Amino acid sequence: MRKVLLSATALATALASTLALANDKLVQLSQSEENWVMTGKNYNANNFSKATQINDKNVKQLRPAWTFSTGVLNGHEGTPLVVNGTMYIHSPFPNLTFALDLANPTRIKWMDKPKQNAAARAVACCDVVNRGLAYWPGDGKVPALIFKTQLDGHIVALNAETGETYWKLENSDIRVGSTLTIAPYVVKDYVIVGSSGAELGVRGYLTAYDVKTGEQKWRAYATGPDEELRLAKDFNSANPHYGQFGLGLKTWEGEAWKIGGGTNWGWYAFDPATDLIYFGSGNPAPWNETMRPGDNKWTMTIWGRNVDTGMAKFGYQKTPHDEWDYAGVNVMMLSEQTDKAGKKRKLLTHPDRNGIIYTLDRENGDLISADKLDDTVNWVKSVDLKTGLPLRDPEFATRMDHNGRDICPSAMGYHNQGHDSYNPDKQLFFLGINHICMDWEPFMLPYRAGQFFVGATLNMYPGPKGDRQNYEGLGQIKAYNSITGEYKWDKMERFAVWGGTLATAGNLVFYGTLDGFIKARNADTGDLLWKFKLPSGVIGHPMTYTHKGTQYVAIFYGVGGWPGIGLVQDLEDPTAGLGAVGAFKKLANYTQMGGGIMVFSLDGKGPYDDINLGEYASN
Amino acid sequence: MFLRVFHRFFRAGVCAGGLALASLPAAAAPESLRICASEIEAPYSYKDGSGFENRIAEIVARQMGRKADFVWSPRAAIYLVRDGLDKNECDVVMGLDSGDERVLTTRPYYRAGYVFVTRADRDLSIDTWNDPRLKQMNSIAMGYASSAEAMIKKIGKYEDNANYVYSLTDFKSRRNQYIRVDPARMVNEVAQGKADLAIAFAPEVARYVKSSTVPLKMQRVPADDTGSGEPIPFQFDQSMAVRKNDRALLDALNAALAAAAPQIQKVLSDEGIPVVPAAS
Numbered sequence: 094m095r096k097v098l099l100s101a102t103a104l105a106t107a108l109a110s111t112l113a114l115a116n117d118k119l120v121q122l123s124q125s126e127e128n129w130v131m132t133g134k135n136y137n138a139n140n141f142s143k144a145t146q147i148n149d150k151n152v153k154q155l156r157p158a159w160t161f162s163t164g165v166l167n168g169h170e171g172t173p174l175v176v177n178g179t180m181y182i183h184s185p186f187p188n189l190t191f192a193l194d195l196a197n198p199t200r201i202k203w204m205d206k207p208k209q210n211a212a213a214r215a216v217a218c219c220d221v222v223n224r225g226l227a228y229w230p231g232d233g234k235v236p237a238l239i240f241k242t243q244l245d246g247h248i249v250a251l252n253a254e255t256g257e258t259y260w261k262l263e264n265s266d267i268r269v270g271s272t273l274t275i276a277p278y279v280v281k282d283y284v285i286v287g288s289s290g291a292e293l294g295v296r297g298y299l300t301a302y303d304v305k306t307g308e309q310k311w312r313a314y315a316t317g318p319d320e321e322l323r324l325a326k327d328f329n330s331a332n333p334h335y336g337q338f339g340l341g342l343k344t345w346e347g348e349a350w351k352i353g354g355g356t357n358w359g360w361y362a363f364d365p366a367t368d369l370i371y372f373g374s375g376n377p378a379p380w381n382e383t384m385r386p387g388d389n390k391w392t393m394t395i396w397g398r399n400v401d402t403g404m405a406k407f408g409y410q411k412t413p414h415d416e417w418d419y420a421g422v423n424v425m426m427l428s429e430q431t432d433k434a435g436k437k438r439k440l441l442t443h444p445d446r447n448g449i450i451y452t453l454d455r456e457n458g459d460l461i462s463a464d465k466l467d468d469t470v471n472w473v474k475s476v477d478l479k480t481g482l483p484l485r486d487p488e489f490a491t492r493m494d495h496n497g498r499d500i501c502p503s504a505m506g507y508h509n510q511g512h513d514s515y516n517p518d519k520q521l522f523f524l525g526i527n528h529i530c531m532d533w534e535p536f537m538l539p540y541r542a543g544q545f546f547v548g549a550t551l552n553m554y555p556g557p558k559g560d561r562q563n564y565e566g567l568g569q570i571k572a573y574n575s576i577t578g579e580y581k582w583d584k585m586e587r588f589a590v591w592g593g594t595l596a597t598a599g600n601l602v603f604y605g606t607l608d609g610f611i612k613a614r615n616a617d618t619g620d621l622l623w624k625f626k627l628p629s630g631v632i633g634h635p636m637t638y639t640h641k642g643t644q645y646v647a648i649f650y651g652v653g654g655w656p657g658i659g660l661v662q663d664l665e666d667p668t669a670g671l672g673a674v675g676a677f678k679k680l681a682n683y684t685q686m687g688g689g690i691m692v693f694s695l696d697g698k699g700p701y702d703d704i705n706l707g708e709y710a711s712n
Numbered sequence: 713m714f715l716r717v718f719h720r721f722f723r724a725g726v727c728a729g730g731l732a733l734a735s736l737p738a739a740a741a742p743e744s745l746r747i748c749a750s751e752i753e754a755p756y757s758y759k760d761g762s763g764f765e766n767r768i769a770e771i772v773a774r775q776m777g778r779k780a781d782f783v784w785s786p787r788a789a790i791y792l793v794r795d796g797l798d799k800n801e802c803d804v805v806m807g808l809d810s811g812d813e814r815v816l817t818t819r820p821y822y823r824a825g826y827v828f829v830t831r832a833d834r835d836l837s838i839d840t841w842n843d844p845r846l847k848q849m850n851s852i853a854m855g856y857a858s859s860a861e862a863m864i865k866k867i868g869k870y871e872d873n874a875n876y877v878y879s880l881t882d883f884k885s886r887r888n889q890y891i892r893v894d895p896a897r898m899v900n901e902v903a904q905g906k907a908d909l910a911i912a913f914a915p916e917v918a919r920y921v922k923s924s925t926v927p928l929k930m931q932r933v934p935a936d937d938t939g940s941g942e943p944i945p946f947q948f949d950q951s952m953a954v955r956k957n958d959r960a961l962l963d964a965l966n967a968a969l970a971a972a973a974p975q976i977q978k979v980l981s982d983e984g985i986p987v988v989p990a991a992s
Contacts, residue, residue, distance in 0.1 A: 216883045269875045270883035292887040294874050351871035380887045418887075538890070539814070540790045541807050542826070542913035542948045543859040546890040671888060 118230040119279065120365065122176060126644075129175045129636045132225045132276050133512055137427040138362040140514035141596045142637045146644035148599030151695055152613045152623045158645060158699030159198055162689035163189060167661060168632050168653020169688055170510060170592065171225030171276055175638040175647075176237075176253070181228070182690060183276075185653070186214060186221035186244045192256060195640045197700055199707030203256030205241070205249075213245040213267050216290070220653045220661055222632075224358075224510070225276030227284060228253065235259075235305045240284050242273035248286050250307065260307040264288070264300060271295045278361040280370060280400045283310060287357035291378045291420070294352030297392070299372065301403060311403035315355025315374040315391050317341045322391065325404040331457035335409050335481055336390060344388040344413075353385070354378030355392035359422030360512055364439065367456055369397040369406060371427070371441055375420035381547050383493055388413040393421040395443055395451065397458060407458025409481060412447050416491040417472065418504040418671070419447035424593070426515045426522065427455060430576055442575050444513060444524055446506025449476055449483070452575045464578045466507040466526055467569065469557050472500055491533045491549065503531035503553045504671050505655060511593030512634045514602070516616055521581060523602045523616070525590030526569035527656075528556035529676050551672035558585060564679045570594070570604060572619060582619035588680060591656050593634030595646070603646060605631025607656055608683035611648050611691070629687025630657065630680065643698050651688035652680070661686060744781040745773040748802035750789035755895070755919040755983070756807055759784060764919070764983045765806040768821070771975045772952070775968035788892055797955060804965065807915075810949035816962045820949035821969050821976055822915075823988045825932055826859055829902050829910040829917055832927035836909070839934050841867055846909075851876040853898040853910035856891065859944050860911035866939045876907075896920045903928060913948070915985045922984035930986060947988050 122128045123135040126144040134140050147155065163169070167185035174181040175195065179202065182191040190205040214221055221244055231237035237253040246265030251258060264286055265271035270293030278285045283301040291297060297315035302308060313323040322341045329335045342350055355374040362371045374396065377389035393412040398405045412419050426442045441455035448470035452462045463476035472490070473483040489500045501507070511525045534550040559566025568586035573579075588607035595603040600616045607630040613623040630652030637646045653661045659674035660681050667675025692699070700706055747769045751759035757766050766782065773780035783802035785792060793814055796802045810817045830836040838846065841863060852873050854860035861877075864870045880898065881891045899920035901907035910917065914930060921928045933946045952969070954961045969976070980987055 212882070267883075268879070270878055290883075293878050293883055347865070348868065348871045352874045536794075538790045538794060539809070539812055541809050541950065542824075542916070543809065543862075543945055544790075544855055544913075545857050546790055547857070548888050548890065551888070 119228070122230060126639045127175070128177070129172070129638050130228050131174070131278070132171055133360060133362065133424070133426075134636070136363040136365065137515070138360060138424060138512070139426050139428070139517070139596070140512060140594065140634060140636075141516055143598045144637055144639055144644045145597070145599045146639070147597065147601065147637070147646065147695060149601055149615050149622060152599070152601060154695045155613070155623055155625070155646065155693045156695075156697030157625075158692045158694040158697050159701060160689060160691045161191070161193065161198065163191070163651070165189060165651070165688045166686040167651065167688065168220045168222045168657055169649035169651030170222045170633050170654060172512070172634050172636040172649065173647055173690060174226050174228055175636070176228050178640065179253070180647070181226050181239055181253075183223055183226050183241060184688065185223050185651070188223055188241065188243045190226065190239065190241055190251065190256070192253075195700070197706055205251055205256050205258075207243055207247075207249065209243055209245040210267055213272055216267060216270055216272050216293070220655065220658055222274050222654050224274060227277040227279045229279045229282075229284065229304045238304060240277040240279065242275055242277055242286060244272050244274065246271055246273050248273070248277060248284070248302070250284070250304070262302070262307045265290070265295075269295070275358045276360070278370075279304065280363045283400060285361065285370065285400075287359075287372070289356050289358045291354030291356045291375055292380060294354070294378050295356055296351060296353060297356035297374055299357055299398070299403070301400070313398060313403040313405070314341075315357070315394070316345065316350040316353040316389075323398070323403045323405055325399070325406055328405055329407050329458065331459060332407065332409070332481070335407070335458070340388070340390040344390040346386050349385055352378060353389060353392065355394075357422050359510060360424040362425040362427050362441070363400060364427060364455060367397070367439070368399055368401065369455065370400045371395070371397055371425040371455060373421040373423060373425065373443065373445075375422045376415050376418050380418065382414065382416040382491065383547060389415065393419065395421070395425070395441070395453060397455060409453065409458055409460060411445055411449065411451065412483065417447070417500070419445065419502075419506055421445055421447070423508055423510065424512050426513065428515055428517060428575070430520060432461065432576060440575065442515070442522060444508040444522075446502070446508060447473070448502045448507040449473065450524070450573065450575070462575060462578055466524065466571075467528065467556070469501045469530070470507065491535070493535045493537065493547070496535070497533035499530050500533055501530040501556055502527065503529040503676070504551065505529055505553065505589070505673060505676075509589075509591060509655070511591055514594045514596035516596040516598075518598060519616060520574055520576065521616065522573045522575060523594040523596050524571045524573055525593050525604055526571055527567065527589035527591070528559055528569050528585070529553050529567055529589065530556045531672055550668050552668060553672035553676035555676075564676065567676060568606075570602070570614065570619070572602075572616070581617075584614070584619050587683075588677065589656055591632045591654060595635040595637060597637060603635040603637075603648075605633065605635060605648050605650070607631065607652060607677070607680060609650065609652070611635060611693075625693070627691060628689070630684040632657065643694050645692050645694045645699070647690050647692045649690050652684050652686060656680070743778055745769075745776060745778040745804060746781050746783050746802040747773075748792040748796035748805045749782045749784055750792060751784050751786050753789040755916065757789060764915070764979055767979050768976050769804070769806055771972050771979070772965065772968045775972040776964055788890060790890055793953070797953070803954060803958065803961060805953045807950050808953045810951040812953060815953035816956055816959065817951035817953045818962060818965045818969055820951050821973070822980055822985075823947060823949045824914045824985055825947035825988050826911060827914045827917070827930040827932055827986070829899060829912065829921055830929050830931070831902060831905065832929045837931065840936050841934060842936075849873070849908040851901075851907045853877070853880060853893070853901050853907040853912075855893045855912065858913075859946055862944045863937065864911075866937070866941070866944065899924060899928065915950075915983070918984040918986070932986070
């Protein structure tokens with residue numbers, strides 16, 4: 094029974110030995126259910142495992158097999174990696190990295206504990222999270238490497254076997270307010286990394302480095318002149334109405350593009366057939382929209398960029414001139430499906446913070462569908478699929494002469510950084526949703542000598558389907574079909590489903606909740622099949638791997654991030670954290686800070702079934 | 713930018729805290745004068761009473777035969793009207809621009825302007841915004857959303873200089889947060905040669921310029937703003953302010969200010985503030 098998946102491993106190993114490109118090696122590794130080599134499981138970023146040992150029939154037998162504490166008390170986003178029998182675990186600032194031997198997790202295999210400028214903590218906007226690691230399999234000359242980002246703006250390559258630093262470089266300068274929270278991303282022999290700090294006027298950029306040397310291969314900006322945006326000659330030629338050239342300057346007043354934001358700190362996907370990497374740029378800066386007239390291109394944009402050159406083939410701006418802080422960096426999930434006209438298409442699906450889930454043709458950027466994540470989304474009536482433009486409802490705008498009431502979604506978005514999943518067998522996306530709305534009351538305070546401050550009082554609370562008296566019902570979990578636009582099922586949750594989901598061929602969907610449960614639901618019906626109360630709330634997503642014939646499910650616990658900011662920093666003013674403190678004021682009744690992973694298997698089967706494993710042996 | 717934002721906002725009648733003022737006069741005991749004061753607004757106001765406007769408030773209260781009763785707020789002074797005066801927690805705010813539409817303001821008790829602060833040994837004498845040396849500078853200290861910032865935007869220096877200004881507040885996230893650039897730090901940056909120049913309202917920096925061990929120079933900011941759009945003002949009348957329905961208090965303050973003018977002048981001159989003759 095434990096040998097069920099051995100043949101798959103053998104196959105993967107055999108193939109790997111004959112491949113030239115490290116990239117192909119990574120693809121092969123990602124196809125084995127023994128590995129979880131990147132945050133989204135594979136380049137489709139679908140968080141989908143074909144493993145079926147744990148399934149809807151037996152999931153209620155899941156029990157802890159072993160656990161590990163990172164020793165850090167802050168929000169733990171993302172998910173660990175598993176490669177060739179080793180688990181790689183990351184932590185929030187101070188950004189520790191641990192390697193554990195899955196056969197015997199007793200002794201830490203190696204640990205990386207960087208020294209960082211503590212000033213980085215003050216610069217980070219919303220807790221000191223980190224979203225994960227990346228793996229490059231080595232080429233015979235250069236060893237396999239683990240890549241990490243540090244809050245102080247460094248990117249580090251570690252020897253995957255020993256944990257020794259292979260190279261380290263500064264991608265973002267903490268002295269200019271630029272931090273890193275993103276998980277790096279490996280494609281071919283490049284490691285790709287984004288940027289954070291739009292609030293401070295950091296001009297967003299994406300950079301590709303040579304995995305072996307750290308040499309910069311290209312860097313593409315989100316605003317500014319076309320050369321620096323790196324627009325291909327045929328940029329948006331399939332959809333000229335999205336806009337083409339000169340707009341990174343023209344859609345800003347004066348030189349405001351220089352400090353215009355559009356950083357990217359979310360997730361990536363890659364298609365080896367198109368050679369394009371897909372990601373989203375974030376919100377424009379400054380935060381207050383009054384100060385930046387124009388469409389503010391190309392913030393809030395879904396990008397398709399050639400991975401070798403960084404040149405953009407398409408860019409679709411979802412929220413021109415953002416007024417809500419709907420940073421567009423969320424997950425991009427790739428699928429191949431037959432559209433309504435019966436045509437097989439290569440698709441990209443992106444649940445945006447603005448409450449719309451977009452599906453594009455990922456070969457040319459055509460907008461195929463733009464559905465509401467929930468029927469309570471109100472800032473936009475609909476998205477015109479011909480023009481790509483949102484048809485706004487001015488009642489729910491945030492302009493200065495208007496008190497916005499019950500704007501849905503809130504600034505936190507109906508979907509935030511959670512890494513969701515897609516089950517290709519069922520053609521269903523499993524979406525973790527924030528069901529949160531807000532009041533936006535602008536104010537303008539004059540000071541003396543002509544100085545002034547323009548701000549807004551934000552109050553956030555459960556959406557219309559939640560319990561507004563008790564501040565619960567702040568989240569949902571939903572199964573979505575991007576072709577029909579229909580939701581097969583949806584369930585309410587007490588708090589936002591912040592971290593994302595895992596789908597498996599065992600007809601299961603796993604996810605963690607802020608109040609500290611890991612749950613499994615039936616993928617067809619949404620029925621709750623299993624749950625376990627974790628030491629602390631969850632803002633990351635679960636993963637699964639098979640080791641020595643046993644399938645495991647692992648998940649980070651460690652409440653924090655934006656929804657947990659009040660709990661982490663002990664804040665009480667409900668409008669603090671842009672209103673998150675008020676929305677999540679009940680969270681502390683359910684969970685407290687923590688930080689670590691828990692690993693589950695059927696009946697808790699695992700390495701410690703051998704009672705002598707890890708025992709002290711005297712000579 | 714300020715005027716555009718200001719007018720757009722107030723025309724629409726949306727105002728922080730609302731303009732729905734309490735109809736009853738303040739319930740302060742007649743012998744005390746309740747002064748709204750920030751604990752953290754040096755050199756204007758500080759919790760130990762060392763702010764020069766704390767002193768002026770005491771002088772005015774004494775002139776009125778009343779006791780200065782400081783109602784201290786731990787927040788920045790920018791919140792005093794909304795969170796103190798409008799809520800009847802205190803009755804007088806010091807140092808608003810004359811004519812602030814939210815309140816009744818007294819006759820100005822002084823007028824001052826923005827200044828360039830430079831090191832004396834640099835011998836930088838800048839008397840026009842067209843000075844080519846301004847174009848070369850990338851570390852100009854100034855307050856957020858000030859007249860200095862508006863002018864720096866107008867001459868196209870804002871974006872290249874923004875990062876330096878953010879450094880003055882340690883890159884604290886400014887997302888919907890009021891953050892004040894510490895005037896002592898601005899002056900110190902100039903003294904240490906880290907800033908080419910600071911542009912600030914003279915009363916806000918005079919104390920630190922005066923006490924600097926490195927000799928510094930304050931020079932009046934030129935008013936030769938000939939660019940397009942609304943002209944940017946660099947000189948401001950400073951008034952005390954009361955609620956709009958508190959005219960009797962306003963009259964009493966005006967009388968006291970006139971009578972105490974010499975003592976107020978002394979405070980300003982001790983502070984080292986180069987005052988400007990009244991506009992009219």
